[in-house]
Amino acid sequence: MNYDDVIIGGGHNGLVCAFYLAQAGRRVRVLERRHIVGGAAVTEEFHPGFRTSIASYTVSLLSPDVIRDMRLTERGLCIVERPFAGFVPYSDDRYLVLGGDPEKAQAQVRKFSEKDAEALPEYENMLSEVADVLRDIANKTPPNSGGGLRALLATAAQGYNLARLPVETQRNVLDLFTKSARSVLDSWFESDQVKGALGFDSVIGFYGSPDTPGSAYVLLHHFFGEVNGKRGAWGHAIGGMGAITAKMAQACVDVGVEISLNSPVCKVLVDNKRVSGVALESGEVVLGRTVVANVGPKLLYERLIEPQALSKPFRRAMSGFQTGCGSFRMNVALKELPQFTCLPGDGDHHRAAVFIAPSLDYMDRAYRDAREFGWSREPVIDMMLPSAVDPSLAPAGSHVAAIFCQQFASHLPDGRSWDDAREDAADTVIETINRYAPNFRDSIIARQILSPLDLERIFGLVDGDIMHGAMSLDQLWAARPLLGHADYRGPIRNLFMCGAGTHPGGGVTGLPGRNAAREVVRGW
Known part of the structure; x- marks a missing residue:
């Protein structure tokens, strides 16, 4: 046929x-x-009784x-919408919760800086305005270079919509489309912890540093979505x-x-x-x-x-x-929920994303480590506990951790294969989480490791690039x-x-x- x-x-x-x-x-x-x-x-x-x-x-x-x-x-x-966007634990027993109720979010930021708490609503409004521009562009075919009159008209139409925006919004669009995440965040905030938490998305699926020009766009790219009509929210299916x-x-x-x-x-x-x-x-x-x-x-x-x-x-x-986004995935079967030193007990923080990356400098070091050694000695980690939201994924009383890690080179600099290094890299991830939740390592029943090479073999993602090409x-x-x-x-x-x-x-x-x-x- x-x-x-x-x-x-x-x-x-x-x-x-x-x-x-x-x-x-x-x-x-x-x-x-x-x-x-x-x-x-x-x-x-990925393990009997554990799905994710x-x-x-x-x-x-x-x-x-x-x-x-x-x-x-x-x-x-x-x-199901998550109660807030992210939970960031710190080694000094403090923590920061992102998203959710605006007043509560400001109160969280106020723990680190009064000035940053006052700046937060304006910063989020700015991001929202620019995200609206991205939403409009994302639904349209880009003008094609050499595409003749049709491409010319498409360029004019998309450019006209941008030109109609207030000049301040145009400046913000330019900043977020071209600058580094650090450059943008430095102009808004003073606290290293606040800048690190808000800049976390700038390196997700991006093999680079928050100092890399264009990393601000990666941050924006992760912001233009919505869940059940609520813009900027994150959810679990x-x-x-x-x-x-x-x-x-x-x-x-x-x-x-x-x-x-x-x-x-x-x-x-x-x-x-x-x-x-x-x-x-x-x-x-x-x-x-x-x-x-x-x-x-x-x-x-x-x-x-x-x-x-x-x-x-x-x-x-x-x-x-260019391909290769520096991503490394793990799925872990757990006997119990992680107990974070900074916030012990069960709570909404288990139903949010857990961001382990306390500062922009931490993220930058992780990238430089990956360039030199193949993976970061202190990796950037985004951990979800989907079974805390959806009990159907694990046996009663047990849990699943979906761990997304950043700054792992597609090809190791010493010529080794990821087949030889994947267990060592996974151990590094586990130890990093265990520093913030000391029961984590001992609660592991089983783990599934997906190195950049595994992501290519299983899903056809060349160099393990979840974006099909660098953003x-x-x-x-x-x-x-x-x-x-x-x-x-x-x-x-x-x-x-x-x-x-x-x-x-x-x-x-x-x-x-x-x-x-x-x-x-x-x-x-």
Whole structure:
């Protein structure tokens, strides 16, 4: 059977793209290499009785338009808002709670600085205003360099919306899109603890320092989402992230999408300078009028397409596309909840994200460590305890910790493989958490380790890059993945891209898939 659209990869963006294409009356087939749909947004058992979102682990950026159009809530998706955004323990028995009730948040910051407490509401309003700009841009196809009149009009339209903003907002947009997180935060706050807590998101999924230009944008990127209509909030999908993609798959099937599991693609077929379909590792050939790739640009152009099908300038440009976000994931089965020295007992802090990174200097050292040694001796850690919100994930009385760690090099400087270093790196993570919660190490029943190499092997994330490509200034908006291909179209006729390597980038948003579907339909 010939299809209108063949989609490589059944991750969330591939499913979103497939849904909109099928809704437009097209014959669509999704090819997923694993035994389960969802890509990196899946829920799996990693130890008998213990389930978790093994890769992507929290909800905020998922587009409300996608939720509405795919009727995910009506299909049973339940997202529970976390009581506050983050809990930051310190080694001196103090702590800071972020988000939640504005007055309580100010009171938390006041423990460290009266001046910073007064500045907090204005800073959050500023972030919210700029996030509105990002939301508007994220839902649109970027202007494509060399795209003629249409690209010119798109540039003018998106530029006009920005030009209409007050000049102060324009300055803030420029700062957050170009400066380092430290530079921005230094202009607002004085406390090292407050700046560290507010700057934590600037290095999540970003192999760099909070001193790196562009890290302020990474901070902003994690702020533009919402949960149940509340902007800037974070949540947990009951049943884990796999509940989201399972409901997406239901929506796809309901509009006629064919989903094939255990169907790894080994080659994109090119005939007379246009794609004609794909070949599977099984030997099956699937023909389609278009091929839409929900895999990273590096994987698509350097492993799935024969070099002679691409121009030499394009191959050279793609060789410079940067991957590697410095991420290291662990899932841990626990006998009990961590007991933090600074805040013992059970409480709402167990239902928030636990940020272990007490200052911007700590984050900077972690990055410099990774550059020199391969991973940080004191890693940046974002720990969720999803079973504290969703008891279905663990046996009664037990818990699951989803640990996301930052500043781990994709390739170790001494030439060792991550297969040889993963246990040592995991021990470093455990010991770091144990310094803040002394019962943590002894409460471990089992652990699952996902090094950058594991993330590549299991999920096809080249260099373990959860964003499908660095979220650096030269790889955003009209330059994502490359100038001339920001409109979701590849360099070969009828080839499209719909993954996180396209605008607006990484995170479980569904926006690359939604935007790409619009361009595929427009292309025909």
